[in-house]
Amino acid sequence: MWVLSKGWWWTWVVLLAPGVVTLVIGILDPGARADDDSMSLRTFGIVWIGLQLMIMGAMLAFMKRQKHQAAYFQENGIPGTATILAADTTGTTVNDMPQIELQLEIEAPGRNRYTITDRRCWNPLSLAMLQKGAKLPVLVDPRRPKKIMFPDDGRL
Secondary structure (H helix, E strand, O other): OOOOOOOHHHHHHHHHHHHHHHHHHHHHOOOOEOOOOOOEHHHHHHHHHHHHHHHHHHHHHHHHHHHHHHHHHHHHOEEEEEEEEEEEEEEEEEOOEEEEEEEEEEEOOOOOOEEEEEEEEOOHHHHHHOOOOOEEEEEEOOOOOOOEEOHHHHOO
């Protein structure tokens, strides 16, 4: 799950600063342009600030959705066990965390055993536990049994 560091807002101050500076210059000198054929600095500042706010809003909405999903699983998830049938790397990494494709056999109370394929990024320190035959605790979505959450995913 994504989490913002404690000083995250400094990043946004730094990213918004060029837009604010060009907007102020553009307001003080309405004819100011970066070069002869470009848009005015006022317009550039507005576009820059708008783009940064859209990116920040999208990230915050994504993290809110993740928290909502984790809370849903904690409240409604059916505790079960996933047995690893196979584990392979996909060749993709995100923030130095490899994406792993797991073939899992899921056992949950009141349900027949079934097999799913799950792809997610794993902390490199946790890769040793992803051995064939290993059993991992999972929470199963009662409405969509192929959707699972490992309890450690929602902790943060």
